[in-house]
Amino acid sequence: METSRHWRLRQQRYALVGEVCPSCELKIFPPRDICPDCGNEARTIFQFSGRGEVYSHTTVYQAPAGHTENSPYPLAIVRLEEGPLVTAQLTDLADKPVEIGMPVEMVTRKLRSDGERGILVYGYKFRPRLARAEQS
Amino acid sequence: MTERADSRSSRGPGLPGQPNGWSPVLVAGIGMTPVGEHWDVSLRNLALDAISAALEDAGGLRPDALYVANMLAPALSGQSHLGALLADFAGLRGIEATTVEAAGASGGVAARQAYLAVASGAVEVALVLGVEKVTDKDSGQVEAALATASDADYEAIQGVTAGAQAALLMRRYFHEHRAPQDALAGFSLVAHQNAVSNPNAMFRKAISLEQYSNAPMVSDPLNTYDAAPMADGAAALILARAATLLPPDGRPAVEIAGSAVATAAMAVHDLPDPLGLPAGAASAQAALERAASQVEQVDLFELHDRFSIFAALSLEAAGFAERGAGWLLAKQAEIALDGRIPICTYGGSKARGEPGAATGIYQLAEAVSQLQGRAGKNQVAGASIALVQCLGGSGATAATHVLRRMANGT
Numbered sequence: 143m144e145t146s147r148h149w150r151l152r153q154q155r156y157a158l159v160g161e162v163c164p165s166c167e168l169k170i171f172p173p174r175d176i177c178p179d180c181g182n183e184a185r186t187i188f189q190f191s192g193r194g195e196v197y198s199h200t201t202v203y204q205a206p207a208g209h210t211e212n213s214p215y216p217l218a219i220v221r222l223e224e225g226p227l228v229t230a231q232l233t234d235l236a237d238k239p240v241e242i243g244m245p246v247e248m249v250t251r252k253l254r255s256d257g258e259r260g261i262l263v264y265g266y267k268f269r270p271r272l273a274r275a276e277q278s
Numbered sequence: 279m280t281e282r283a284d285s286r287s288s289r290g291p292g293l294p295g296q297p298n299g300w301s302p303v304l305v306a307g308i309g310m311t312p313v314g315e316h317w318d319v320s321l322r323n324l325a326l327d328a329i330s331a332a333l334e335d336a337g338g339l340r341p342d343a344l345y346v347a348n349m350l351a352p353a354l355s356g357q358s359h360l361g362a363l364l365a366d367f368a369g370l371r372g373i374e375a376t377t378v379e380a381a382g383a384s385g386g387v388a389a390r391q392a393y394l395a396v397a398s399g400a401v402e403v404a405l406v407l408g409v410e411k412v413t414d415k416d417s418g419q420v421e422a423a424l425a426t427a428s429d430a431d432y433e434a435i436q437g438v439t440a441g442a443q444a445a446l447l448m449r450r451y452f453h454e455h456r457a458p459q460d461a462l463a464g465f466s467l468v469a470h471q472n473a474v475s476n477p478n479a480m481f482r483k484a485i486s487l488e489q490y491s492n493a494p495m496v497s498d499p500l501n502t503y504d505a506a507p508m509a510d511g512a513a514a515l516i517l518a519r520a521a522t523l524l525p526p527d528g529r530p531a532v533e534i535a536g537s538a539v540a541t542a543a544m545a546v547h548d549l550p551d552p553l554g555l556p557a558g559a560a561s562a563q564a565a566l567e568r569a570a571s572q573v574e575q576v577d578l579f580e581l582h583d584r585f586s587i588f589a590a591l592s593l594e595a596a597g598f599a600e601r602g603a604g605w606l607l608a609k610q611a612e613i614a615l616d617g618r619i620p621i622c623t624y625g626g627s628k629a630r631g632e633p634g635a636a637t638g639i640y641q642l643a644e645a646v647s648q649l650q651g652r653a654g655k656n657q658v659a660g661a662s663i664a665l666v667q668c669l670g671g672s673g674a675t676a677a678t679h680v681l682r683r684m685a686n687g688t
């Protein structure tokens with residue numbers, strides 16, 4: 143069963159919970175417990191803001207099994223405000239053209255329906271940052 | 279803890295050079311099957327065709343060990359345990375055999391395992407086989423199986439495909455280096471041109487810039503001519519110590535002069551520098567060092583053009599171009615058979631076809647054929663040193679080999 147696998151990742155999928163390295167202060171997402179920069183242990187929880195900007199983007203026309211019903215869909219690598227890059231789908235674009243550098247914010251959406259039993263997997267996507275959110 | 283950090287940074291990119299007592303390793307035979315959609319041939323029969331061809335080419339050497347490069351058989355054929363299966367099926371029942379998996383770099387990594395075994399003297403004659411059977415499943419299943427080479431929890435779950443990752447890198451590359459929309463077209467054009475005279479190639483037809491520019495998008499800005507077609511294929515090599523080889527038949531011997539594998543962050547978003555191809559750079563540097571060769575001495579470069587952007591990144595990482603200038607080599611005068619640094623001399627993945635884990639073995643076999651002067655219309659004149667590199671995922675694994683033609687009679 144894949145349910146427990148997705149459940150284990152709920153903090154990351156729903157809330158972008160990562161880590162910060164106590165030695166060099168690198169902000170780490172996804173969490174990996176050993177700092178990729180200095181090699182020291184990094185288990186201190188860090189809550190990312192969910193704000194960032196588009197580092198690169200594309201559209202997936204030939205989707206893998208499990209994602210075909212949403213195809214085509216926009217996909218991006220987002221540079222989080224705190225430093226890390228994260229791969230995620232873009233959402234709520236309406237007719238807004240995507241550009242490198244576009245400010246985005248994290249939202250929770252359905253990622254895929256898993257297998258024939260139809261387990262729905264939810265997680266982060268990114269949408270254009272709303273003016274209201276930018277002021278706060 | 280600081281101590282550990284220090285030792286990490288001083289360790290350098292690769293393993294130390296060859297220990298004393300190691301012998302030179304020669305490629306004693308090569309075998310390749312046509313790459314394509316082989317509806318009528320099974321995985322084991324594809325493998326057998328390549329093995330038989332390589333054994334015949336090696337003139338009767340019998341292998342003591344089999345290294346199988348394969349990534350997709352468990353997912354697409356419901357078949358693992360290929361070492362025993364294929365040794366048995368090829369009439370080699372009883373020999374040591376195993377499967378090596380490093381996504382698209384499996385072929386190069388398997389060749390390195392065989393090289394290490396033969397160089398150390400633990401194995402006298404090694405058979406390396408790359409085999410992939412992809413056409414039994416529909417494209418969604420193939421994309422999903424290929425996406426297992428990315429981070430399942432943080433990339434594949436987002437609907438990432440191999441093509442989408444290449445597209446993300448390509449757009450960022452164009453952005454950072456101000457490259458025009460058709461900057462990479464030349465890689466595809468030259469690959470197709472080289473495949474015309476390759477009997478094992480899937481697409482034996484030249485294409486025009488106009489065709490490239492009008493091709494449908496796979497994942498913008500990456501179009502169908504930027505992407506290599508996944509297809510069935512098998513290729514094999516026989517490796518042996520120089521002392522083991524049967525009397526020469528007049529062909530120049532080809533030595534594996536340098537062999538290296540390096541890894542980088544598994545997920546593209548975990549790379550501190552996503553366009554840097556660090557594993558490509560580290561393994562190329564280590565392989566050249568072990569061969570005591572300079573990049574300027576290389577006569578041809580079999581790089582892994584599964585997506586055109588990787589041709590640019592590999593050329594930069596190996597030192598053929600400055601950072602950001604790899605796309606400027608996408609021209610006849612630079613990379614064609616008579617160019618400054620010929621690449622993908624039999625059509626590369628783009629036009630020969632991309633048989634996944636077998637790619638690294640095709641590349642090595644093609645390079646051997648160049649160095650032995652057996653490449654016919656694809657011959658790079660006077661080729662004596664070849665650099666061969668294959669990539670797993672978006673470059674998380676890179677295997678690089680330096681092959682060298684030895685002087686006759688030595």
Ligand SMILES: [Zn+2]
Nearest residue numbers: 163166177180
């Ligand atoms: Zn650190």
